[in-house]
């Protein structure tokens with residue numbers, strides 16, 4: 186059994202993928218070929234935003250808006266410590282200061298109440314200027330955007346949605362990547378919509394910003410090719426990856442349903458055995474991970490071992506919250522600062538999750554608990 190089985194999906198679309206790859210080999214436009222704009226058009230229609238800008242990775246999709254918004258030294262960017270390193274890495278890359286806020290115990294996403302407290306504290310301390318909130322749609326579940334957007338408005342902050350794991354999720358009819366001022370996703374192979382390498386995309390409704398995002402994606406170019414108007418990046422998505430994504434995206438809406446079916450089998454079969462994920466009413470998760478919480482660190486280790494012996498791979502996302510990682514040591518946080526993130530990181534683990542898991546496999550996994 187695989188933790189994420191990409192081969193099954195590939196076998197279903199192999200012929201179409203081959204055709205797409207051959208088409209790129211024939212036209213030879215490896216950079217910014219026609220597949221790139223075709224993909225951007227399809228993705229923005231799906232998400233429901235005015236603009237989509239494909240780029241080289243989820244990390245660059247997070248970095249570009251921070252650069253465009255002029256976030257830098259002296260600015261505070263509020264985010265969760267219970268996430269992948271890239272979320273806070275980009276903050277540090279532009280010279281701003283990550284300010285961590287603990288998570289909600291049920292959703293594992295940033296806690297809006299603690300978020301507002303943290304903003305007030307930054308203001309009263311007067312050392313940093315709060316500028317941006319980066320909520321993360323952890324494990325595929327959108328963060329609490331109704332509350333987060335209200336807080337952002339109240340304090341005049343920008344919201345950058347880290348939907349690297351969230352593409353395909355929703356709150357009501359509003360799709361992930363459409364929240365806040367810009368939404369960033371990743372097409373890393375293991376994400377719900379993955380390519381066969383690195384890739385990402387940015388979404389926004391802001392007509393002015395999209396031009397700046399576009400410019401930053403290609404070395405800060407201006408209207409004249411040889412007069413670059415700002416310092417940017419080389420952050421384009423490969424034509425090959427766009428071609429692959431076009432075929433993978435064609436089956437993605439169906440895969441969202443399959444993922445939700447797999448998740449509902451898990452939740453039903455694990456009932457009363459272990460703490461299973463909670464999806465708030467009106468929210469749709471895309472189930473980047475199906476994560477359960479054991480009673481203790483020791484119990485987690487026992488369960489993981491038992492599952493391993495039965496051929497079931499598991500993984501821990503995330504064993505160490507960012508505020509305790511070496512790269513963020515200079516921020517001065519210590520153990521105990523974010524008790525929920527810390528407790529969850531010791532007890533959480535994720536089970537195999539992909540659209541092509543069958544009920545018998547979920548049954549086999551659930552029986553080990």
Ligand SMILES: *Cc1c(COP(=O)(O)O)cnc(C)c1O
Pocket residue numbers: 242243244245268269271272321347349350370371372373383384385
């Ligand atoms: C994967 C991930 C990223 C980074 O995406 P890449 O495409 O690997 O650069 C950022 N944030 C979160 C929450 C992620 O899971």
